[in-house]
Amino acid sequence: MVKIKDLPDAEFVQGSYACAGCGGILAVRLALKVLGPETVIVTTPSCLLGVTTFYPQLAFKVPCVNVTFPSTAAAVSGVVAGLRRRGKKGVKVVGLAGDGGTVDIGLQALSGAVERGDNFLFICYDNEAYMNTGVQRSGATPLGARTTTTPVGSLGRGEERPKKDMLGIVAAHNIPYAATASIGYPQDYLSKVQKAMQVEGPAYIQVLSPCPPGWGYRSDLTVKLARLAVQTGQWTLAEYENGRLTVKEIANPRPLREYLAPQMRFAHLLA
Amino acid sequence: MVKIKDLPDAEFVQGSYACAGCGGILAVRLALKVLGPETVIVTTPSCLLGVTTFYPQLAFKVPCVNVTFPSTAAAVSGVVAGLRRRGKKGVKVVGLAGDGGTVDIGLQALSGAVERGDNFLFICYDNEAYMNTGVQRSGATPLGARTTTTPVGSLGRGEERPKKDMLGIVAAHNIPYAATASIGYPQDYLSKVQKAMQVEGPAYIQVLSPCPPGWGYRSDLTVKLARLAVQTGQWTLAEYENGRLTVKEIANPRPLREYLAPQMRFAHLLA
Amino acid sequence: MLQIRWHGRGGQGAVTAARIFGLAAAVYGGWYAQSFPSFGTERRGAPVTAFTRLDDRPIRDRSQIYSPDYVVVLDATLLESTDIFTGLKPGGIVLINTGREPVMARSPETRVYILDATRLALEVLDTPIVNTAMVAALAGTTGILSLEAVEKAIAAVLSRDLATRNIALARRAYDLAKVLGSKEAIACDG
Amino acid sequence: MLQIRWHGRGGQGAVTAARIFGLAAAVYGGWYAQSFPSFGTERRGAPVTAFTRLDDRPIRDRSQIYSPDYVVVLDATLLESTDIFTGLKPGGIVLINTGREPVMARSPETRVYILDATRLALEVLDTPIVNTAMVAALAGTTGILSLEAVEKAIAAVLSRDLATRNIALARRAYDLAKVLGSKEAIACDG
Amino acid sequence: MLAESDLRKGPNLATPLLSTTTGSWRLVRPVLNTERCNNCLICWLFCPEGCFTRGERVVSLDLDFCKGCGICVAECPREALALVEEGISDARLSER
Amino acid sequence: MLAESDLRKGPNLATPLLSTTTGSWRLVRPVLNTERCNNCLICWLFCPEGCFTRGERVVSLDLDFCKGCGICVAECPREALALVEEGISDARLSER
Amino acid sequence: MRAYLNGNEAVAAAVKLARTEVVAAYPITPQSTIVEKIAEYIADGSMEADYIRVESEHAALAACYGAAVTGTRVFTATSSQGLAYMFEMLHYVSGCRVPLVMAVANRGLAAPWTIWADHQDAVACRDTGWIQLYVETAQEALDTCLQAYKIAAHPEVLAPVMVCLDGYVLSHTEEIVEVPDQETVDRFLPPYRPEYSVDTRRPYVFGVGTGPDLYPAFKYNQQQAMLKAKEVIKEVERDFQAHFQRSYGGLVDPYYCHDAAVVLVVMGATAGTAREVVDELRRQGEAVGLLRLRSFRPFPVEDLRAALSGAGVVAVLDRDCSFGYEGVLATEIKAALYDLREKPLVTGFTGGLGGRDIRREELAGIFHRCLEVVRCQDEGTGAVLNGYWQK
Amino acid sequence: MRAYLNGNEAVAAAVKLARTEVVAAYPITPQSTIVEKIAEYIADGSMEADYIRVESEHAALAACYGAAVTGTRVFTATSSQGLAYMFEMLHYVSGCRVPLVMAVANRGLAAPWTIWADHQDAVACRDTGWIQLYVETAQEALDTCLQAYKIAAHPEVLAPVMVCLDGYVLSHTEEIVEVPDQETVDRFLPPYRPEYSVDTRRPYVFGVGTGPDLYPAFKYNQQQAMLKAKEVIKEVERDFQAHFQRSYGGLVDPYYCHDAAVVLVVMGATAGTAREVVDELRRQGEAVGLLRLRSFRPFPVEDLRAALSGAGVVAVLDRDCSFGYEGVLATEIKAALYDLREKPLVTGFTGGLGGRDIRREELAGIFHRCLEVVRCQDEGTGAVLNGYWQK
Ligand SMILES: Cc1ncc(C[n+]2csc(CCOP(=O)(O)OP(=O)(O)O)c2C)c(N)n1
Ligand SMILES: Cc1ncc(C[n+]2csc(CCOP(=O)(O)OP(=O)(O)O)c2C)c(N)n1
Ligand code: SF4
Ligand code: SF4
Ligand code: SF4
Ligand code: SF4
Ligand code: SF4
């Protein structure tokens, strides 16, 4: 279990151009507190790349290898192999992608890397759409959500398909460790990052990271919504370990409305 | 349940340039007996494309849409949408790929199509390696198998990673119907094809289809090995339906050696 | 040719302002017009600019705007981090949304007008979104567009409900600005 | 320049035969050599061809072989479906593995030799793989390569165990073929 | 050879279109003993090339596409099929 | 601006390298009431920009990168943080 | 209808007016708003089409291909990395002779990452067998999309068409656009129903394999069709002109070329700025002209020869670079003029990369440099220009 | 060591001799046997390297990129569809200035499907910022791979290199190859340890994004480095020659060009056949010559000018086509010669597509046609050749 008090003072990402209240950058900031300075980030087009590695604003304090959108995890394999060849032990290699870069265009590369059994951690910060390009739906967009490619109209009712179960998909790869988390539950999230980091072989964490403009809510609600998603049953905190899936039970789920109401993307459902 | 006696006389693929004893072409021939003439095949580079659609030897008797290796299932979605627009109901659209074209380079497109919920059947004829290009390992190559990219030598011990669990991956997509089959069990296989064809939405079948030169065995053993794989527990006949996975139990598994011994690709394991 | 630069922050609607102004001019005002954003990767809160070009003949120039005739500032806090006067044409007009102290022009030829559009917006819309107010204010100050043209453009761009309230806002801003425009130098307080 | 065409079926080792012959010539026989397959998508069982070029100076020509000096047929059943004589140079040699009736040459200038390499192979290897036998047979018939060169090439290409037995086969084929080569026309039965 | 008009519309060609049968690939050939056949259809089902035709009482065999893989022979539960070397009557090769 | 030598080796640049702080983006600003703070570190944990520093008794706040998102204010269990409009002291905007 | 649209909205309007039946696309800046608009049309019921929400651009084009072979009118759009990720499919669909239409909102390619306009993305795809038409205005974007459907499906062409519009500078810039009415468009553009399509009663293999004997013939025909497209593009423009009273010059769009000593060659929106500069210099008495290349593929060799043969210097502005050689247009125009007996000096300028603005002063500077060379030549000194790179 | 290897085996031998540390590749005909051989070396312990078994070519190049930025020597290989599927990554790694080496066993592109050689796959990637060297023999394939590592990592180049060998005709054709010994190779090629690499003590961002202000400068430097590579390629060949006593002419490889009235320009293995034809015609007293283009990128404008300026007719044989224009080499050579005062007639021939064999008679036919034109010109009739397409 990670102790918040024991987290280091040092910030490993700071000065990004993320929107005020960005859940994604918070997810990354927190993960790096656990991962520490001996980490290499491998990342891909997404808000995150846009806001952290666009000269003259380079916000990472650890090495960061940017690669094209479809091949994050493949580049991860390359970095892992290269560091091994260079004899650099103890450096963690962390693939970092948005939901689009993970469950859609980056899925195949991730599947390949997990199958190869390389030693890395892949973190998907999930804001449930393609935010960097203007809030288009992704495979991780939840049923009913309005995005710019699933608009609401006389025929359109928002996203028509349920969210892709990426944890299940990764688990089917017989991955040593995989989990879902939420930035609303940092203790849980960071403990999972720590576990994932210690595991031999590939590990995967998908962390719910709300996005104020993309979801259409006031920026100070980011953490609240990340919590509400769990409390209303819209997001589960699950862990897949030694071939078993455990899901954190929510004793008294709160009414769904509490989660949906503050978000413009669901406004048509409540209207 | 399909009755063998009721299958049509008509052959929908004939005159291919497949090797003598090719399990893949048999898998396709049989499936088409169930699917019938109102079927469109969408296929991709593989032995199958090479042996059936290379002018001047075009062996299909149903329409066949060839597409590039990474995008079989995406083309399937296009054909489905197009036929819907043209008002052509009742035409089955069947994606057909080898294991490489399914579990490796074609995985992402398949994941996308399944997620979209399009109405199609995807058949993966699984010969456990890239045969068309000369027997390189794929994600479906079983642990220990020798291929040209997992050679055996003082350090090499054949394929180092277990076979990708594609049924599990597809099932994690919450697909309406998915199954594994073997050409050694045609009754089971064809009944699954029939079920899959009748289901609304996407369906997936992965059928074990031995390959004499690729596995290194005498061509008359194709069906025997397809049976032995099941009988020795190296291949399961499973079905995923209504969210549940059922696996055909093998009462008295036969010794593994019976399956491995006739195959050159496993010779080093028995040596 | 008249060139306008709009300053705001990501999310404040400067890009929409540039568009509404262009639309009002092009479809309802008898001008040729062109409008475009600053082509950036700006996120919410970051300073952004947008541009409108007007002319009485078709506009073919596709280069960026470096010497605006008018500069409109949707958010006075930008004044601290941004040089809003950059490139302003001699004799140019600067229109700033602020309820505070007037701003000093860089050159004596520049006319700076201020207007507390945020207050207006909070009154009319109950939210501090000032882009339509500033569009109307620019129209009013400069007299280059009629209120009617601005109203029609707002109606065309915003959804029905939003449009009605923004038109009300625009009217108030326009009327105030008309007075402004007739004055010599800095005037203020809507 | 000498050009050789090898006929076989997918899986019978015609491509390897072409290579072994080239290797024997190039590394152990004092020739320059080049060998290549028929560049097809052929599957097991389908007719395939392969080629070897020999010369006493470096070989630069990269075009296909249309007029072979020698044609070697690894499998007599091919005679039914394939015209093995195509392009054969006048005075060329055809060497066929068969235990049956001799084959009629297309032109009086062509010399056709037959050899029951399958029987030899079954005797020596216990399997009807005839490619090394036919390599040796061509060497013997034409005299362009020594048995030693062929043996060394077999040793270099095949795994140790396979090589030993194939060398034994090659020897027998070579000796038989030497006799063949000295004869005028069709001879047979190893 | 294709007609000029076929070439113009690109590599999209009417199917089936078989320039050759694959029977010539065969080194060995299945022969059916109709005496023994009980019409169980196993060969019909398993032949990759679709060489068998169902009959009233027994199956029949068309070798145009038969590649001599031997599956039918191996699978026939009644030993009603055997492989012989193509062209002659002995079955030497089939013994391997 | 980059040195010629940096340009030569392509778009691979030493990091961190921050040309601007993002504090200027802010319309509203959190103010800390050290009286109320009990050093629970919630704000420190949740601030996306890492603006808080842990202290002996209370946290402290550096606004160089603060974008005024309001998360710290919303999450502080002790109401030790409040948002005020940037530049002036009233908190009008924070009331929305 | 007089509307105020940006280039992307103009493209979306065309796609709707063309009664496109299947759309498959993947988001990328600055293309995304095209398909967002289309999604909106479909959601509000104003357009009847299937929108396939694919997981990548390779899949987008594969889905379009699948739909196209069933005989439906299809559309996709992309930019930059997305276009590059489609590269395999680009060759494939043109080889399959499928009449697709794709809008490309041009943007530079990584690395370094950029989201801004240049022509590298599309220019680098010039060998793929796609027709490439570059537009100057939002109006032309709309009109060219309509034309593109007709060109692509012309039975003697059967080639996919890319309509290229500069990212942001066109894609995100609003201006006045005359949106034609549906009836006229319907008259101009009949429904797409090809000679053969996926049909179980008449089975085809789409995209067969073939050997060295036939492959060259297929490719020959593809090349002939692309050359034929030069005529067809002009023909379709005449037809378009008849229906809509607008036209753009077909393959090339010359502006004061006939008597120009210096002609600047550009593609895309820069032409607009250049027109202003030409007018200005003409007012000053300088014999300068502009040639906008509208059709980059097929490459209008004959038209270029005709338009440029009289010039003293041809200045070619490339928003792209074939690394290790030079700007692509410069190379290709030199080759086109190679056989002329009297040829102009051709000199390349590289600019506008990764969104770098191309200013009037810079274009004027190019003209002035070239005019000087012309003067020197007249005086017999024959100075040679060196290509200039806007850094 | 005198060995008998085909082109693919020769490449694999070079990769091993270069002490390559990471290999990532995906199978495709006719490339596969290269990496199969490497897998064998690793399995039998004769080569120490990581072999990453990727799931696609896009991933192959991404994995190579990841390994390369850690400062290791890497290799990949592909063909045709695989190269096309890497296209996005091709631009990316060159933009990132990563010194990769890739072998391309050239093969035509679908559709129609083919597995046989032409140059369309690599030629269509000429703008990607990769150095492209085309080889004539298996020996040259081996030697060029060794050179490629040195060229790519040269601090003033830092560009990835493609070594292109014709599918089958080279990749699957055995011939005599002199395999150098490890010691000499080690002397020629020191280990690769770049100035900066992934290092937690000195963190870098690899592949930053950047705006319109800087993007052009990065690209300018990339272009300058590619132009600089012309010198470096020659320099490395001289160095290679000193170590191994073999060389190939650097950028271009002229054969009887100096006094030729007709020069044929080719790339790849066809040069061998053409040499035979030149010899034959020379014996008959015809002034013909051959120019093999070894470095296609960087494009050796100066060397081509020097070698071709004296010819009457330059016949360019393209195994590729830029659909809607013409053969790519023809275009580019015309452009290169454009500024010559006295220039040869340049005429393009398209052949060898999709594996079509190029026969001696056909090459002789091209020479004869061109010789006739030269004769007509001498007589002042000035006939113009029309490009011929081998159908
Ligand atoms: C091949 C390719 N296609 C499309 C894009 C455009 N693109 C860049 S970021 C992005 C969306 C990223 O979405 P996600 O991964 O969910 O991250 P987010 O921006 O939402 O944080 C897209 C579509 C690209 N860079 N490359
Ligand atoms: C993008 C791309 N990469 C590689 C290939 C080469 N290729 C063609 S078929 C094939 C192997 C197919 O393997 P599989 O899908 O298992 O089918 P099989 O041949 O084994 O039946 C490969 C690698 C290709 N056509 N396209
Ligand atoms: S759009 Fe959303 S994900 Fe992107 S930076 Fe802003 S808040 Fe973060
Ligand atoms: S190699 Fe295997 S899969 Fe391919 S045709 Fe032959 S038997 Fe079938
Ligand atoms: S398998 Fe044997 S018994 Fe059964 S139908 Fe065939 S030949 Fe007759
Ligand atoms: S031998 Fe094989 S191909 Fe021939 S009939 Fe029997 S099963 Fe069919
Ligand atoms: S959250 Fe509030 S109480 Fe806790 S440390 Fe921060 S300011 Fe203090």
Ligand code: SF4
């Ligand atoms: S307002 Fe937001 S950015 Fe500023 S300190 Fe609070 S949490 Fe951090």
Ligand SMILES: [Mg+2]
């Ligand atoms: Mg996202």
Ligand SMILES: [Mg+2]
């Ligand atoms: Mg396979």
